[in-house]
Amino acid sequence: MTKFIFVTGGVVSSLGKGITTAAIAVLLEKRGLRVSIQKLDPYINVDPGTMSPFEHGEVYVTEDGAETDLDLGHYERFSQAPINRYSNATTGSIYSEVIRKERLGAYLGKTVQVIPHITDEIQSAIEQGAQRGTDVAVIEIGGTAGDIESLPFLEAIRQFALKKGKGNACFVHLTLLPYLSASGEMKTKPTQQSVGKLREIGIQPDILVCRCERPMTQEMRDKISLFCNVQPEDVIQEADVETTIYEVPLDLKREGLDDSLVQHLQLEATTSASMEDWEDLRQRFANPEGEVEIAVVGKYIELHDAYKSIYEALAHGGAGHRHKVRFRKIAAEDLFDRGPERLLDGVHGVLVPGGFGERGLEGKILAVRYAREHELPFFGICFGMQAMVIEYARHVAVIEGAHTSEVDPGCKAPVIDLMREQRDVTDKGGTMRLGAYPCRILDGTRAAAIYGRDMVLERHRHRWEFNNDYKRKLEKAGLRCSGIYEARGLVEIAELSERPFYLGVQYHPEYKSKPLQPHPLFAAFVGAAIDYSRGETAAAAAQTLEAEA
Numbered sequence: 001m002t003k004f005i006f007v008t009g010g011v012v013s014s015l016g017k018g019i020t021t022a023a024i025a026v027l028l029e030k031r032g033l034r035v036s037i038q039k040l041d042p043y044i045n046v047d048p049g050t051m052s053p054f055e056h057g058e059v060y061v062t063e064d065g066a067e068t069d070l071d072l073g074h075y076e077r078f079s080q081a082p083i084n085r086y087s088n089a090t091t092g093s094i095y096s097e098v099i100r101k102e103r104l105g106a107y108l109g110k111t112v113q114v115i116p117h118i119t120d121e122i123q124s125a126i127e128q129g130a131q132r133g134t135d136v137a138v139i140e141i142g143g144t145a146g147d148i149e150s151l152p153f154l155e156a157i158r159q160f161a162l163k164k165g166k167g168n169a170c171f172v173h174l175t176l177l178p179y180l181s182a183s184g185e186m187k188t189k190p191t192q193q194s195v196g197k198l199r200e201i202g203i204q205p206d207i208l209v210c211r212c213e214r215p216m217t218q219e220m221r222d223k224i225s226l227f228c229n230v231q232p233e234d235v236i237q238e239a240d241v242e243t244t245i246y247e248v249p250l251d252l253k254r255e256g257l258d259d260s261l262v263q264h265l266q267l268e269a270t271t272s273a274s275m276e277d278w279e280d281l282r283q284r285f286a287n288p289e290g291e292v293e294i295a296v297v298g299k300y301i302e303l304h305d306a307y308k309s310i311y312e313a314l315a316h317g318g319a320g321h322r323h324k325v326r327f328r329k330i331a332a333e334d335l336f337d338r339g340p341e342r343l344l345d346g347v348h349g350v351l352v353p354g355g356f357g358e359r360g361l362e363g364k365i366l367a368v369r370y371a372r373e374h375e376l377p378f379f380g381i382c383f384g385m386q387a388m389v390i391e392y393a394r395h396v397a398v399i400e401g402a403h404t405s406e407v408d409p410g411c412k413a414p415v416i417d418l419m420r421e422q423r424d425v426t427d428k429g430g431t432m433r434l435g436a437y438p439c440r441i442l443d444g445t446r447a448a449a450i451y452g453r454d455m456v457l458e459r460h461r462h463r464w465e466f467n468n469d470y471k472r473k474l475e476k477a478g479l480r481c482s483g484i485y486e487a488r489g490l491v492e493i494a495e496l497s498e499r500p501f502y503l504g505v506q507y508h509p510e511y512k513s514k515p516l517q518p519h520p521l522f523a524a525f526v527g528a529a530i531d532y533s534r535g536e537t538a539a540a541a542a543q544t545l546e547a548e549a
């Protein structure tokens with residue numbers, strides 16, 4: 001029988017509830033348990049696919065092609081939990097389902113209401129999200145206790161836990177202990193108040209995870225325990241991490257969070273829980289042997305979350321090589337205005353991530369050109385790969401009017417064009433080419449050397465594609481199409497094979513990179529950047545030698 005952990009948040013948003021949820025899964029997996037994870041989001045969008053990255057951060061795509069909240073990225077990076085379209089539900093998806101059933105006549109004769117119809121639907125989503133064979137399902141509730149929007153979700157989990165009975169469900173509440181420098185102390189009042197909010201609606205948290213800048217004293221733990229009606233050993237400290245979010249499982253383990261959970265849920269768990277792999281990872285982040293700087297040239301650069309998985313995947317690649325990756329975040333438009341010579345000088349690699357629409361495209365193309373002409377390692381992802389193809393078509397293959405029909409539908413040479421099956425699509429939600437597709441890697445290419453396999457599954461999220469009408473011309477000019485989706489003959493990877501790393505992919509490899517298993521492409525890209533930086537160091541050393549002589 002599956003047991004359930006509900007993770008709620010209080011006081012403020014952005015406390016790292018997603019990371020804490022993911023870390024809980026890691027700790028339970030370490031105790032020999034099979035875990036699933038789910039996120040319930042109180043917003044009305046059916047999924048975040050139609051939201052701007054500025055609004056909501058990156059859209060995370062699952063293997064089965066769902067567009068989901070970026071917290072699912074944390075879940076997949078940290079844990080082994082199976083993540084799919086049932087792993088994320090929203091107010092929008094719940095209401096759509098209830099309204100669909102109402103039209104079918106499923107509630108014939110009844111007035112359809114938030115309680116019980118919406119709350120019942122939320123509960124079936126929770127059952128569905130707890131995948132078969134799961135020992136423990138961890139469910140994160142988006143938003144903050146006290147929000148109007150999250151009320152139906154909180155009511156639903158209260159009912160759900162009641163039905164499951166004692167020992168089968170538990171509540172973890174993540175809160176903040178703000179530090180007031182004026183009085184030099186950490187405050188527990190907001191925590192008490194947010195626990196009060198939960199208790200008003202009938203939820204008594206079993207465990208409190210307290211985010212704090214400084215360590216908690218025993219006195220504070222006792223006080224929180226007393227006022228919030230939680231055992232002292234269930235008051236868990238989650239202090240700010242020193243170097244990487246991947247320290248969180250180690251910190252929570254040290255605090256005994258897994259023991260608390262095992263006890264509340266009466267779980268049959270193993271005791272051995274070596275955290276050696278995570279400890280090794282922490283070391284790699286804390287004591288890097290060197291640093292490289294990668295330019296990320298995009299449209300939504302002001303918001304770190306907009307390219308969350310990209311930055312994480314680069315960091316994983318770096319950790320694999322025991323190197324720290326510094327990001328030089330460059331707005332593509334800025335690059336266009338101020339020129340690549342100024343903005344890209346000194347970087348060891350250039351990455352152009354995915355994107356949509358006209359703004360910034362010419363800046364991205366300039367970045368690609370600069371990388372090609374300066375033999376910098378280059379990695380283009382989705383729109384970045386499309387920019388790489390346009391750049392090559394314009395300046396090397398000299399195809400006049402080369403462009404993407406996304407930006408200029410009437411262009412003379414749409415080297416990137418809308419997929420045929422996309423032409424009649426009018427709905428915007430969930431209608432792109434989404435999810436995992438197999439890609440055949442061609443022998444003797446850079447991609448083959450990096451992957452070491454001839455078939456890979458990678459995740460997509462786009463409407464436009466490499467236009468095969470220009471394939472011969474581009475290949476003749478030296479651009480190698482090294483990965484193909486054979487069922488449709490679609491080009492998924494393009495590269496300059498003689499370069500250590502000059503490669504673009506139509507898919508999003510960043511979704512599949514994990515800290516303990518860096519994605520081969522990101523590992524290779526960062527590796528090439530490290531080599532480049534050494535070459536640069538060697539060149540600089542030679543120069544100083546020359547100068548001295």
Ligand code: GLN
Nearest residue numbers: 354355382383462463464
């Ligand atoms: N806008 C491009 C397309 O739809 C690329 C999308 C992306 O980068 N995710 O094809």
